[in-house]
Amino acid sequence: MSSDITPFDVIKLPRMKIYDFPTGPYPARVRIALAEKNLQSRVRFEMVDLYKGEHKKPAFIATKNYSGTLPVLELDDGTLIAECTAITEYLDALDGAPTLTGRTPREKGLIHMMSKRAELELLDAISVYFHHATPGLGPDVEIYQNAEWGLRQRDKAVRGMHYFDGVLRTQPFVAGEIFSMADITVIGGLIFAEIVKLPVPAECEALQAWYARMQERPSVKNRVTMSEPAT
Ligand SMILES: N[C@@H](CCC(=O)N[C@@H](CS(=O)(=O)O)C(=O)NCC(=O)O)C(=O)O
Numbered sequence: 292m293s294s295d296i297t298p299f300d301v302i303k304l305p306r307m308k309i310y311d312f313p314t315g316p317y318p319a320r321v322r323i324a325l326a327e328k329n330l331q332s333r334v335r336f337e338m339v340d341l342y343k344g345e346h347k348k349p350a351f352i353a354t355k356n357y358s359g360t361l362p363v364l365e366l367d368d369g370t371l372i373a374e375c376t377a378i379t380e381y382l383d384a385l386d387g388a389p390t391l392t393g394r395t396p397r398e399k400g401l402i403h404m405m406s407k408r409a410e411l412e413l414l415d416a417i418s419v420y421f422h423h424a425t426p427g428l429g430p431d432v433e434i435y436q437n438a439e440w441g442l443r444q445r446d447k448a449v450r451g452m453h454y455f456d457g458v459l460r461t462q463p464f465v466a467g468e469i470f471s472m473a474d475i476t477v478i479g480g481l482i483f484a485e486i487v488k489l490p491v492p493a494e495c496e497a498l499q500a501w502y503a504r505m506q507e508r509p510s511v512k513n514r515v516t517m518s519e520p521a522t
Pocket residue numbers: 312314315316317318341346359360361362373374375376418428
């Protein structure tokens with residue numbers, strides 16, 4: 292091997308901690324990205340109990356994430372990165388060979404657009420429905436609820452499902468010809484839909500077929516158990 296190529300296994304990968312909630316839809320996005328990049332062994336998960344409101348405690352907000360959400364990535368030098376898109380971009384760039392966030396300017400633009408659209412039109416909409424029009428994380432955490440707003444966002448998410456069904460009738464993945472961060476974000480949305488028992492409409496056959504394919508990916512299938520200590 293020529294001297295100017297550093298074998299992957301000698302690149303100094305950082306050790307990382309992720310403040311996490313193992314079954315959460317947004318944490319699932321980062322867990323899937325970690326597995327797709329084969330980085331699981333570099334990460335320790337620290338659970339933050341959402342149902343006890345630990346993510347809204349002043350200490351967490353002051354020292355880990357001003358937005359009071361999960362996941363949060365903490366590097367061994369103390370750097371903190373919140374926001375699933377940002378964490379995924381960081382993880383994807385670590386080996387110098389991005390596979391999830393785009394290899395060319397055009398791919399990067401399309402993937403970012405479709406991932407953001409999946410947040411706005413699907414995942415975040417279901418999250419608002421969960422927090423405002425269901426018991427959510429419980430009365431001690433959901434200190435303000437607006438059921439009408441939550442129901443409007445639920446209806447928006449159903450429209451989003453139809454939109455992504457239309458996209459997936461024309462191409463194999465959410466942002467085009469390759470699996471990307473945009474697919475992971477839609478997967479997060481459908482994970483949340485299952486949690487709130489919001490079914491994908493029967494006529495959204497392309498979305499359903501795509502999701503069935505996605506659920507066969509080891510990164511998706513094993514996303515929750517990856518943090519359990521090896522037995
Ligand atoms: N924009 C943020 C949103 C993160 C988010 O909402 N995370 C959820 C975690 S989970 O519900 O998916 O498990 C959360 O912290 N929810 C707690 C709350 O909103 O009070 C991101 O992309 O990381």
